[in-house]
Amino acid sequence: MKSGKDFDPIETREWIESLDDVIDDQGTERASFLLNELAKHLMDKGAVPSYNLTTPFKNTISPENEAMMPGDLFMERRIRSLIRWNALVTVLRANKNDDELGGHIATFSSAAMLYDIGFNYFFRGQESENDDLVYFQGHSSPGIYARSFLEGRLSEEDLDNFRREVDKPGLSSYPHPWLMPDYWQFPVVSMGLGPISAIYQAHVMKYLHARGLKDLGDRKIWGFWGDGEMDEPESLGAIGLAAREKLDNLIFVINCNLQRLDGPVRGNGKVIQELERQFRGSGWNVIKVVWGRLWDPIIAKDKGGHLQKIMDEVVDGEMQNFKAKGGSYTRENFFGKHPEALKLVKGLSDEEIYKLNRGGHDPYKVYAAYHEAVNHKGAPTVILALTTKGYGVGSREADNTTHQVKKLSLDNIKIFRDRFDIPVSDGEIEDLPYVRPKEDSPEIKYLKETREKLGGPVPKRREHSETLKLKNKDAFKVLHEGSGERKVSTTTNCVRIMNNLIKDENLGERVVPIVPDEARTFGMEGMFKQIGIYSSEGQLYEPEDADQVMWYKESETGVMLEEGITEAGSFAAWTALATSYSNHNLTMIPFYVFYSMFGFQRIHDLAWAAGDAQAKGFLIGATSGRTTLNGEGLQHQDGHSHILSSTIPNCKSYDPAYGYELAVIIEHGLREMYKDKKNYFYYLTVTNERYVQPPKPKGKDVDSNIIKGMHRISETKKPQIRLLGSGAILNESSKAADILSRFNIESEVWSVTSFNMLRKDGMEVENENIKNPSNKAKESFVAESFKEHDIPTVASTDYMRAYSEQIRPYINSSYYTLGTDGFGRSDSRQKLREFFEVDAKSIVMTAAYALHKEGQLNKKELQKIYKEIKVNKNKISPWNT
Numbered sequence: 001m002k003s004g005k006d007f008d009p010i011e012t013r014e015w016i017e018s019l020d021d022v023i024d025d026q027g028t029e030r031a032s033f034l035l036n037e038l039a040k041h042l043m044d045k046g047a048v049p050s051y052n053l054t055t056p057f058k059n060t061i062s063p064e065n066e067a068m069m070p071g072d073l074f075m076e077r078r079i080r081s082l083i084r085w086n087a088l089v090t091v092l093r094a095n096k097n098d099d100e101l102g103g104h105i106a107t108f109s110s111a112a113m114l115y116d117i118g119f120n121y122f123f124r125g126q127e128s129e130n131d132d133l134v135y136f137q138g139h140s141s142p143g144i145y146a147r148s149f150l151e152g153r154l155s156e157e158d159l160d161n162f163r164r165e166v167d168k169p170g171l172s173s174y175p176h177p178w179l180m181p182d183y184w185q186f187p188v189v190s191m192g193l194g195p196i197s198a199i200y201q202a203h204v205m206k207y208l209h210a211r212g213l214k215d216l217g218d219r220k221i222w223g224f225w226g227d228g229e230m231d232e233p234e235s236l237g238a239i240g241l242a243a244r245e246k247l248d249n250l251i252f253v254i255n256c257n258l259q260r261l262d263g264p265v266r267g268n269g270k271v272i273q274e275l276e277r278q279f280r281g282s283g284w285n286v287i288k289v290v291w292g293r294l295w296d297p298i299i300a301k302d303k304g305g306h307l308q309k310i311m312d313e314v315v316d317g318e319m320q321n322f323k324a325k326g327g328s329y330t331r332e333n334f335f336g337k338h339p340e341a342l343k344l345v346k347g348l349s350d351e352e353i354y355k356l357n358r359g360g361h362d363p364y365k366v367y368a369a370y371h372e373a374v375n376h377k378g379a380p381t382v383i384l385a386l387t388t389k390g391y392g393v394g395s396r397e398a399d400n401t402t403h404q405v406k407k408l409s410l411d412n413i414k415i416f417r418d419r420f421d422i423p424v425s426d427g428e429i430e431d432l433p434y435v436r437p438k439e440d441s442p443e444i445k446y447l448k449e450t451r452e453k454l455g456g457p458v459p460k461r462r463e464h465s466e467t468l469k470l471k472n473k474d475a476f477k478v479l480h481e482g483s484g485e486r487k488v489s490t491t492t493n494c495v496r497i498m499n500n501l502i503k504d505e506n507l508g509e510r511v512v513p514i515v516p517d518e519a520r521t522f523g524m525e526g527m528f529k530q531i532g533i534y535s536s537e538g539q540l541y542e543p544e545d546a547d548q549v550m551w552y553k554e555s556e557t558g559v560m561l562e563e564g565i566t567e568a569g570s571f572a573a574w575t576a577l578a579t580s581y582s583n584h585n586l587t588m589i590p591f592y593v594f595y596s597m598f599g600f601q602r603i604h605d606l607a608w609a610a611g612d613a614q615a616k617g618f619l620i621g622a623t624s625g626r627t628t629l630n631g632e633g634l635q636h637q638d639g640h641s642h643i644l645s646s647t648i649p650n651c652k653s654y655d656p657a658y659g660y661e662l663a664v665i666i667e668h669g670l671r672e673m674y675k676d677k678k679n680y681f682y683y684l685t686v687t688n689e690r691y692v693q694p695p696k697p698k699g700k701d702v703d704s705n706i707i708k709g710m711h712r713i714s715e716t717k718k719p720q721i722r723l724l725g726s727g728a729i730l731n732e733s734s735k736a737a738d739i740l741s742r743f744n745i746e747s748e749v750w751s752v753t754s755f756n757m758l759r760k761d762g763m764e765v766e767n768e769n770i771k772n773p774s775n776k777a778k779e780s781f782v783a784e785s786f787k788e789h790d791i792p793t794v795a796s797t798d799y800m801r802a803y804s805e806q807i808r809p810y811i812n813s814s815y816y817t818l819g820t821d822g823f824g825r826s827d828s829r830q831k832l833r834e835f836f837e838v839d840a841k842s843i844v845m846t847a848a849y850a851l852h853k854e855g856q857l858n859k860k861e862l863q864k865i866y867k868e869i870k871v872n873k874n875k876i877s878p879w880n881t
């Protein structure tokens with residue numbers, strides 16, 4: 001039989017009637033069970049049932065199963081209309097003059113109902129025991145501000161400062177906690193980051209609960225996203241995890257207005273159906289909210305299924321026309337596809353056809369969906385709500401350019417006013433007045449009481465956090481002492497620090513190591529057994545290595561987050577923990593350890609958002625350094641993560657060479673972030689090269705200099721050349737100093753822990769000097785440190801020259817930088833360092849040249865050195881090969 005062709009409709013009818021009997025007698029669950037059994041049986045007979053993850057294009061919840069919305073429909077409509085109006089005029093006023101501040105009208109217009117039902121019945125504020133976390137779609141911010149205005153949280157002046165943030169703290173364009181720290185919690189406007197972040201937020205919430213650190217209660221995470229946004233790989237990339245981890249604390253609401261910025265999301269298809277398949281296939285509870293209640297009686301009459309067939313077949317591009325081109329067009333081109341369907345709307349005027357509402361604009365339908373979502377157990381829920389982009393803005397509704405609308409014609413503004421019954425007269429309308437009923441009006445009272453019942457305003461960000469202090473003062477001491485004769489890598493040192501911190505009585509339980517399937521690479525496998533790997537299922541099998549000391553222990557109360565091969569996911573988990581101090585009032589200390597090459601380069605946008613969210617914690621870029629990670633080749637060898645990290649204003653990054661430096665930096669970071677409550681996060685690179693770790697030098701400024709960015713590790717009375725080195729390359733600088741001494745050239749060697757920090761200091765000082773020319777000029781830390789000896793300086797790092805170039809303006813003597821510009825490649829460390837010219841001999845060559853340029857070595861002396869160290873004049877620059 002050809003699939004889909006029904007050659008015996010009578011028999012089909014009998015089967016359906018039998019199923020109906022089962023549903024009537026025993027319910028839908030039994031019916032579904034029987035169908036599954038039949039499907040299994042069919043498979044036993046050798047046929048694969050053509051299961052379809054897509055249901056017909058209609059509401060998942062049938063009218064008789066809808067939970068009733070308990071509130072005052074008319075009152076809520078009045079309030080919602082005022083929110084719509086104030087959102088509209090906020091944007092229009094910002095664009096009234098030539099400032100071109102931008103803003104969006106169409107996104108919120110389509111989403112107003114989706115938010116309103118949440119605000120009126122579901123979103124719980126921070127005064128509630130179980131406060132929810134709500135991720136708002138970035139471009140809908142004007143609507144969220146408009147509600148806060150009605151709630152009395154924002155003033156007219158605040159709304160007038162929408163997108164004006166320089167002179168005073170105005171309202172940011174999109175959700176930006178950095179700029180509105182008591183308001184927005186989640187920066188989401190870079191499409192796709194919100195969905196993945198919300199999933200890991202829900203995952204981390206379950207983790208904190210499982211460890212007994214924070215009771216989950218029935219708290220929910222609500223994520224509002226656009227249908228266009230779902231094309232981002234990050235949006236759907238983690239939905240499998242959400243289902244696998246049974247994140248029933250997570251609800252996605254996808255505003256399916258069928259349009260994105262340029263045009264339709266799936267003009268030739270059906271985005272709701274496509275998303276249904278993807279989410280259901282991953283194991284989510286999917287609720288489609290397609291049609292509003294005005295459709296119910298029409299659909300009920302569609303006994304022959306002709307209308308449903310049209311609904312199932314119509315593509316989104318055409319759906320857009322039905323809103324853009326009105327009722328008569330819809331009658332002809334939609335219902336007109338079948339005479340039986342046309343009959344169903346015979347009694348309706350064109351206007352009534354146009355007003356047949358979409359599910360996402362129907363309060364009853366949206367309420368019913370949310371009600372089911374919050375009560376669903378065992379899986380996350382996604383609500384796919386059909387809406388109209390630019391809902392209510394007259395001729396700009398559902399037009400292809402509606403996303404960009406910032407200004408509207410007077411006619412369109414009047415249409416909007418009339419449609420939503422806004423009390424603004426023709427005489428006033430050109431002034432675009434905000435409208436807020438009096439404080440004692442029924443509207444404001446209703447609005448405020450509703451929010452009070454739900455635990456206060458949303459969104460709201462907690463700024464304070466608990467203080468965490470280290471109990472064991474000796475946690476770092478062991479690294480201050482050095483490794484004696486033993487050769488140890490800074491990665492091993494770092495793991496040791498984490499282990500010691502985990503044991504700390506005060507803050508140990510807050511420390512969370514996170515890895516993307518690389519624990520063994522970094523020598524962290526000892527932690528598997530010691531602290532366990534978090535698994536919501538516990539461990540349902542006996543691990544293969546159960547008889548080993550370091551066996552793979554998974555446990556419900558495991559501490560370590562082993563997220564698998566997902567840098568984006570691991571980073572999102574890190575951010576959730578790094579902002580837990582605010583979102584959960586519980587300060588956590590996450591350490592995310594990863595291949596440094598697959599860090600910022602891979603997930604920079606998430607890291608930027610973490611900066612916006614005021615994350616606090618440690619990022620550990622392990623196996624760093626383009627020549628230090630030797631055998632792995634060019635995709636693995638990182639020579640630029642410090643440049644990338646330096647672009648994030650509140651990220652402090654360090655490339656320490658020695659264990660004691662690492663210890664000093666981590667200890668300082670802990671103090672700064674968790675005791676002094678500064679909102680920074682730290683990026684530290686560690687390497688897998690093993691060498692003798694010296695003890696920390698004596699001296700009162702050593703610690704503070706390490707933090708500022710450099711300290712001197714060897715000196716002579718009359719140095720002629722200054723060698724700066726960082727990370728593992730510091731050893732090459734030290735070796736170069738030895739070689740130079742053979743030529744009777746004395747050097748001093750500095751360990752630069754952070755060129756980024758040195759640049760920040762220099763920039764700050766220079767800026768101050770420029771602005772205050774009459775004051776005595778201040779000196780940068782670099783200039784001050786180097787002024788004792790005016791000698792040439794050669795800096796060598798395992799990063800591109802741009803990294804060490806940053807301090808050139810603050811160095812008064814001649815300055816040469818050596819780095820690893822160009823693609824990496826596999827070979828021994830020595831070979832690679834020769835290739836990139838960051839080995840001791842290249843440093844000697846550069847130092848000798850610098851001295852020659854200063855007139856301290858004549859040509860002959862220079863040639864002699866070159867000859868002895870075998871300089872290859874014909875070598876091609878590494879960035880050219």
Ligand SMILES: Cc1ncc(C[n+]2csc(CCOP(=O)(O)OP(=O)(O)O)c2C)c(N)n1
Binds near residue numbers: 189229259265389403
């Ligand atoms: C990563 C990223 N790429 C591009 C944009 C620019 N952008 C802003 S809104 C938008 C369209 C959004 O469409 P959709 O997700 O459907 O939301 P809607 O406004 O329709 O609700 C685009 C492309 C962005 N904000 N982030």
Ligand SMILES: [Mg+2]
Binds near residue numbers: 226
């Ligand atoms: Mg859209």
